[in-house]
Amino acid sequence: MIEAINLRKSYGNTEVLKGVSFQVQKGEIYGYLGPNGAGKTTTLRILTGMMKPTSGTAKVAGFSVTEEPLQVKRRIGVVPESGALYEYLTPREFLTFCGDLYEIPEKILHQRIPEYLEFFHLLPHIDAPLSTFSKGMKQKVVLISALLHDPEVLFLDEPLSGLDVNAAILVKDLLKRLSSQGKTIFYSSHILEVVERLCHRVAVIDEGLILSEGKMEELVGGEKAQTLEEVFRRLTKEGEENHEVKAFVRALQ
Amino acid sequence: MKQNLGQLRLSGTAWASTSGGWWAFAFSCFFLLLYGILSLFFISFSRDYFNGLVIAYTILFVVQAFLILTNFSGLVAAPEDFDRLAFRPISSSLYFYVKVSLISFFSFIWALCFSFPVTLWYLFTSYPQVSAGFLLGIFLQTFFIISLSMLGYITVVKRFGKQKFQTVLDIFQFLFTLALLGIAYLQQNLFRISAIGTPILLQGLRDRWWVFLLPSSWFASLTAFFVNDPMVHLRIAGLAGGLLTFSLLIYILTRLPGGYLMALSEVLKETGAGSPRKLFLPFQSILNQIPWERWIKNRTQRTLTRFFFTTIFREPKSRMTLLTLVVVSFLFILFLSFGVKLPEEINPADRYLFSVTRTLERTMYFISIFYVMAVAHFLNLHLQHSRYYPASWIYYVVPHKASSILACYWRILFTLVASLFLLLFGVFFLRFAFSWLMVQELIVVFWILILSTQLTYLLYPRFLFSASESEERKPSHKLLMTLAVPAVAFSVTFALILSLSKGLPVFGLELILLTGIGWVLWRKMEPGVEKRLEDVEV
Numbered sequence: 001m002i003e004a005i006n007l008r009k010s011y012g013n014t015e016v017l018k019g020v021s022f023q024v025q026k027g028e029i030y031g032y033l034g035p036n037g038a039g040k041t042t043t044l045r046i047l048t049g050m051m052k053p054t055s056g057t058a059k060v061a062g063f064s065v066t067e068e069p070l071q072v073k074r075r076i077g078v079v080p081e082s083g084a085l086y087e088y089l090t091p092r093e094f095l096t097f098c099g100d101l102y103e104i105p106e107k108i109l110h111q112r113i114p115e116y117l118e119f120f121h122l123l124p125h126i127d128a129p130l131s132t133f134s135k136g137m138k139q140k141v142v143l144i145s146a147l148l149h150d151p152e153v154l155f156l157d158e159p160l161s162g163l164d165v166n167a168a169i170l171v172k173d174l175l176k177r178l179s180s181q182g183k184t185i186f187y188s189s190h191i192l193e194v195v196e197r198l199c200h201r202v203a204v205i206d207e208g209l210i211l212s213e214g215k216m217e218e219l220v221g222g223e224k225a226q227t228l229e230e231v232f233r234r235l236t237k238e239g240e241e242n243h244e245v246k247a248f249v250r251a252l253q
Numbered sequence: 254m255k256q257n258l259g260q261l262r263l264s265g266t267a268w269a270s271t272s273g274g275w276w277a278f279a280f281s282c283f284f285l286l287l288y289g290i291l292s293l294f295f296i297s298f299s300r301d302y303f304n305g306l307v308i309a310y311t312i313l314f315v316v317q318a319f320l321i322l323t324n325f326s327g328l329v330a331a332p333e334d335f336d337r338l339a340f341r342p343i344s345s346s347l348y349f350y351v352k353v354s355l356i357s358f359f360s361f362i363w364a365l366c367f368s369f370p371v372t373l374w375y376l377f378t379s380y381p382q383v384s385a386g387f388l389l390g391i392f393l394q395t396f397f398i399i400s401l402s403m404l405g406y407i408t409v410v411k412r413f414g415k416q417k418f419q420t421v422l423d424i425f426q427f428l429f430t431l432a433l434l435g436i437a438y439l440q441q442n443l444f445r446i447s448a449i450g451t452p453i454l455l456q457g458l459r460d461r462w463w464v465f466l467l468p469s470s471w472f473a474s475l476t477a478f479f480v481n482d483p484m485v486h487l488r489i490a491g492l493a494g495g496l497l498t499f500s501l502l503i504y505i506l507t508r509l510p511g512g513y514l515m516a517l518s519e520v521l522k523e524t525g526a527g528s529p530r531k532l533f534l535p536f537q538s539i540l541n542q543i544p545w546e547r548w549i550k551n552r553t554q555r556t557l558t559r560f561f562f563t564t565i566f567r568e569p570k571s572r573m574t575l576l577t578l579v580v581v582s583f584l585f586i587l588f589l590s591f592g593v594k595l596p597e598e599i600n601p602a603d604r605y606l607f608s609v610t611r612t613l614e615r616t617m618y619f620i621s622i623f624y625v626m627a628v629a630h631f632l633n634l635h636l637q638h639s640r641y642y643p644a645s646w647i648y649y650v651v652p653h654k655a656s657s658i659l660a661c662y663w664r665i666l667f668t669l670v671a672s673l674f675l676l677l678f679g680v681f682f683l684r685f686a687f688s689w690l691m692v693q694e695l696i697v698v699f700w701i702l703i704l705s706t707q708l709t710y711l712l713y714p715r716f717l718f719s720a721s722e723s724e725e726r727k728p729s730h731k732l733l734m735t736l737a738v739p740a741v742a743f744s745v746t747f748a749l750i751l752s753l754s755k756g757l758p759v760f761g762l763e764l765i766l767l768t769g770i771g772w773v774l775w776r777k778m779e780p781g782v783e784k785r786l787e788d789v790e791v
Contacts (some may be wrong), residue, residue: 084337100556101341136264155340163754 001026001153001185002040002047007056009042016042018208019056024186024205029179030074031199032188040188041081047186048078048155062092062150074102077146079149081157084142087131091117091141094130095148104151115143135162143171153184160194196228206236241247343553
């Protein structure tokens with residue numbers, strides 16, 4: 001359902017992606033892990049058609065992201081890291097706007113919006129400006145906007161950000177259910193515990209390269225580690241980080 | 254010096270750190286000389302400095318208004334839309350098309366508001382044909398520019414392809430942006446530029462609303478003092494009055510949108526009228542009555558258009574801008590139109606032709622400036638992420654945080670370079686649109702501005718730091734008094750001379766305002782009050 005082949009992206013002389021390749025099957029939840037600046041968001045932007053790669057190809061839902069970006073965009077739902085809302089709109093207006101862009105039939109759209117808001121306990125706030133919402137409430141609206149058109153593939157960048165415990169559990173359950181219904185989910189996050197529990201397969205990226213990829217057991221077994229966190233730390237230069245921490249603490253003293 | 258160099262290195266100006274800023278100083282001297290030679294050359298042709306000054310000042314204000322008008326996400330390609338819309342199924346050309354259409358629509362409405370009082374003026378002074386010609390001119394001008402822009406865009410994209418077009422656009426954008434930033438920079442610093450204004454404004458008073466009223470009174474006073482022509486006085490009086498209102502509204506618009514809205518909201522809540530949002534409901538209802546949605550067959554296009562319309566009426570900054578500009582444009586042109594009078598000596602047979610020509614010229618003048626600025630600003634925002642975007646290096650070149658003479662030289666250099674671009678832009682535009690006379694006036698005006706900037710910067714370099722820096726060396730109460738009192742006395746004297754000699758109500762109004770300013774200054778300078786004001790001011 002998602003296929004990236006040798007993706008490269010450069011900003012001037014800086015190469016952010018240095019040949020990233022992976023495949024995600026239908027119904028799979030694919031965890032995409034990496035430290036800050038590893039190239040996660042760049043990959044996500046390329047796959048969602050927001051940005052063109054310097055070289056390499058990518059297909060989502062059978063369409064090339066560079067050749068047929070609009071076809072791709074019609075079939076995906078995206079939860080970006082931040083800034084996805086127009087805060088002067090109400091949830092009803094914002095979701096209607098999003099639904100209209102995906103050309104959801106109006107009857108279905110007007111039926112679906114209250115249903116989804118109800119699921120996330122936001123129905124009482126349907127006509128309140130989004131500017132008055134808390135961070136968690138806003139994140140719920142962003143999630144709804146990504147799900148509204150029933151996409152085949154979901155791209156999530158830190159989707160649990162700002163959510164309270166109950167809402168996070170709700171979303172995790174929802175993602176599992178969507179996956180069992182055949183939706184493909186590309187899950188980019190820093191929260192290793194969630195990725196560990198939720199994702200079928202995981203890729204660890206650092207400095208524009210995928211360092212390791214596979215099912216959870218393969219990853220942990222391959223690195224002779226106990227947890228995903230341990231794998232992550234080893235792959236992303238744990239020793240250097242420890243050294244940096246020590247140096248920083250020394251500087252503080 | 255070491256610290257200063259360090260700051261500049263941090264700002265990325267390695268060149269400055271190695272050359273010690275003397276190159277900057279040398280450059281500024283060179284440009285000063287250049288401006289001097291240029292202006293001497295043009296002064297020998299034109300002696301109408303003050304008229305030119307007023308024209309330039311008007312241009313600056315109009316430009317400011319245009320920048321405000323186009324500087325909100327409702328009308329232009331907003332960079333923040335990228336994060337919200339780029340992954341949704343909207344093609345960039347559709348986005349561009351809808352945005353440009355809306356810009357054109359609002360430009361047209363705004364141009365209409367702008368010219369409506371003048372049309373009425375002609376209508377009531379028994380020139381109905383001129384009114385018709387005037388309106389026709391607006392229509393033709395608007396549609397001509399819209400069509401040309403759109404056709405130009407499509408042709409260039411088809412001919413050269415998007416990649417090359419992007420590069421060409423980037424270069425143009427760079428030049429336009431530089432010119433615009435130069436205008437904005439000069440406009441913002443217009444109050445600093447005057448050697449009289451500088452001491453007052455740099456004492457932490459520049460954010461006060463009445464500061465915006467000072468220049469207009471000076472212009473009016475100076476003009477009346479030097480130009481012995483009742484018609485010019487009348488026009489200047491109208492202009493000054495317009496500028497007074499305009500300045501005040503610009504101030505409200507630019508300095509107080511949040512606070513103003515909040516205050517308005519509180520008042521409306523107190524009176525039971527509801528939120529200010531309700532004020533816009535009638536406008537929205539009127540628009541909703543127009544069956545425009547039926548005209549747009551493409552659903553995505555319709556959705557985007559509806560959405561951008563909503564934005565305009567919903568986003569606080571947008572709606573305040575919209576409302577204020579409509580009001581301001583009416584007032585502004587109402588004042589300007591008092592100066593529209595045909596010379597008596599013209600043959601009655603030629604009067605009609607003369608009126609039409611002059612009116613169309615005036616219309617074209619304002620609308621063209623508007624379009625050039627709107628399009629430039631649109632391109633600026635549209636391509637903000639391009640590598641040519643100069644915003645980043647402007648911060649390097651103008652290190653506001655750097656507290657040194659070096660920084661001062663950098664500012665001089667920047668002002669000069671920006672002014673040069675502005676000048677080239679102005680010459681190019683005015684030469685082809687109008688006449689050499691206007692170009693000459695513009696050059697003279699900018700020479701005056703630049704010269705006074707240089708003098709001010711060189712005489713008072715330590716006053717030229719930002720508010721946060723001036724906090725460190727807060728001037729004494731005595732110094733403030735020494736500098737401010739002569740400045741106010743200067744303005745009041747000229748206003749008095751003007752009021753007594755002409756007896757025009759507008760100068761009386763200015764006198765009252767200046768008295769008010771004097772009173773505020775006096776209050777400000779009172780040590781106890783000063784402390785209290787500092788406590789409450791942000």
